Amino acid sequence: MAQLDGTPARHYYAGFNPQRAIAIADLRAMAHKRLPRFALEYLEGGAEDEAAMFREQRAFADWRFMPKTLVDVSRRTLATDILGRSAAMPLVVSPTGLNGILHVHGDSLLAEAALRADVPFVQSTMSNDTMEEVARAAPGVRHWWQLYVFGGDEIWQELLRRADGAGCEALVLTTNAQIFGDREWQRRNQVGKSRLTVLAALESLTHPRWFAENPLSHGLPSFANIIDFVPKDQRSFFAASSWVRANQPTSLSWDTVAKIRQRWKKPFVLKGILCPDDVRRAVDSGVDGVVLSSHGGRQLDWTISPLDLLPVAREIVGDRIALYMSGGVRRGTDLLKACALGADAVWVGRAPLYGLSAAGAAGAARALEILKTEAENAVGLLGVNRVDELGPHLLAHQGRAA
Template identity: 50%
Template sequence: MMSRRHYGGRNLARAVSFADLRRMAQRRLPRFVFEYLEGGAEQEVTLRRNRAVFDDIQLIPRTLVPLDRIDLSTTLLGSPVPLPVAAAPTGFSGLLWRHGDVALARACARMGVPFIQSTVSNARIEDVAAVPGLRHWFQLYVFRSEDFLERLLARAEAAGCEALVLTVDSSIFGNREWDKRNYRSGTDPTLANKIEVLRHPRWLASVPAKGVPSFGNLLEFLPENRRKMVHAANWARDAIDTGLDWDRVGWLRKRWTRPLLIKGLLCADDVAMALAQGADGVVLSNHGGRQLDGAVSPMSVLPAIAEAFAGRLTILVDSGFRRGTDVLKALALGADGVLLGRTLLYGLAAGGEAGAGRAFDILFEETRRAAALSGCRTRSEIVADRLVVPARGDPAY
């Protein structure tokens, strides 16, 4: 019987899919770090659904279409991109690779796509802004302190961030049970995990040996004795504004004069509220299955929201994207673009900036190939007529 296995060595050129990069990342990272990257909330129903939904959307290819030139370039927020994708905001990237946020930003700059820096990234806004040629967006978690928000927004403006991405689905932290099981209490790993770390010398040499990174954007607000990552993470959870509402969004809209996107919406009524508050776009997202277990997949609500709001809002989508065909399906259902989270982090964890670049290369190649095999030569030809989509109410949809 033939045995199949994904590549798990160190040669990035041999990675032909995100599954290979995932396996490479899994071998390099300690178990508890990989669990943080990989896991979801509670029983991980939403995490699995985010992938299953793509399996039930079928492509209808057109043939005998000249395919000598495939050009999927378009614009996001008015500026050109070679493919309508961007790096989703992710925290703790510095645990995956030393200076991981800057490495990801450099890979994005090379590909010409936006990088959305997280409030809880390990790098400072200014460090990421220094990456040459980068389209720099900033993701905001809303903390109770208005002074904190004012200073953070001022820094983002001064750094030239072209858009603000307000995350609204994380005022309450998701119940990530599998992640919790790796710790004795709080953020102290179990003895078994501490011993297991010794099996990952490459990670040890590149991250902990040089000092576990903290949250660069929070340091100026933290007491001297609470600046280590463990203490900073606890401070951030305690300081988050659990009373975030549409009035606060209106305040932010008045304060931030550049494009504003609201991330974490799944309900059409909330999208309508975002439009009413003056948002320029939305990100349909269930936070990669890490918040509310049992939540609907963004792909399931995308068609109706795109039909209702196309042309009035930029509509982005994330959660579960692992293939170029996934991107193609989202664009056909009306998304203006796709945000990539774990797909890029697998590459980052496997090989730093070069690994993230390899992830982009795989995605670009897969998406262009899928478009060509579907008979789509340009972004405008990727339309819903090229799909068979499950009826509403189907368990997988």
């Protein structure tokens, strides 16, 4: 809208200094410059037609603000409570796996960024640093553990024991990944399940900074938290990932939730809910919260967006359990829209990963700083001072009368 015949020319910042990133889009441009294609496809891609991933972002565009004016907003704050403890803003860093291909020790660096931002960090079962390493790297971080169920019960029971010992304050069970999503563009970079194509491997060599800092110096990462459960002849990077996927039971059920709830005495959250009936079941199951999530659009394609379900889910849960959502957050205004529609906090995955990919801990911290600054400014322009003042009365759905 601000351009005429392509002028003025506009370009995202794609250099090396994360402090020069103005928006998440700049960190994304930096990540695209640094990462090889196969890593970018893992980071960016969705399932099949990528319609669910597209909807995640489009859903935010369907809601428009109705700001109040002539309001004193000189004391505005984003501070809130997350699972009974204070946080600087209603944001949780989502669990993401294979962060070691984006940046060496990516999990620990994300935890450091979360600590600096005063928000919780959720570590994935498929992370590349051990949970104990993360705890040492970011002492004092609100460290949560995300669980994939695979193999026999003794595996998840051992992971829970270790998570408790590492000081993890909450457990997050992912419910919608027992059958691996069809991520076509990611698969096009691989020969079967064992290695990259020759072209993908050669293309990675055209990114010398990434290559020198990652595989050349440290080799391909391993799944350090679960590697001892994997057969010795299948512990390479690609083989181990395939083995875990092949051994995730499709029998995962509410009975599994009950067994885990009985063993884990700290806060317990279910992630991957996209159906009102499942929200109701979750309330009755004894968990402490649910995350509406389509797994970043990487599992079943053509699902609704978590934001689409949010108002209905809030009506169902009331104030009985915590309600979170993830997916598509790229702006501080997205954070405010989700909270106005009923989310207690918003989980962000790709946004801090762009920062991590671009510049390690400093980049991830910059991503969280950008989201916070945007949200702080927008909440003032919206005419409110606190997160608990946000509500659907401040929004209009595009196409509906205000």
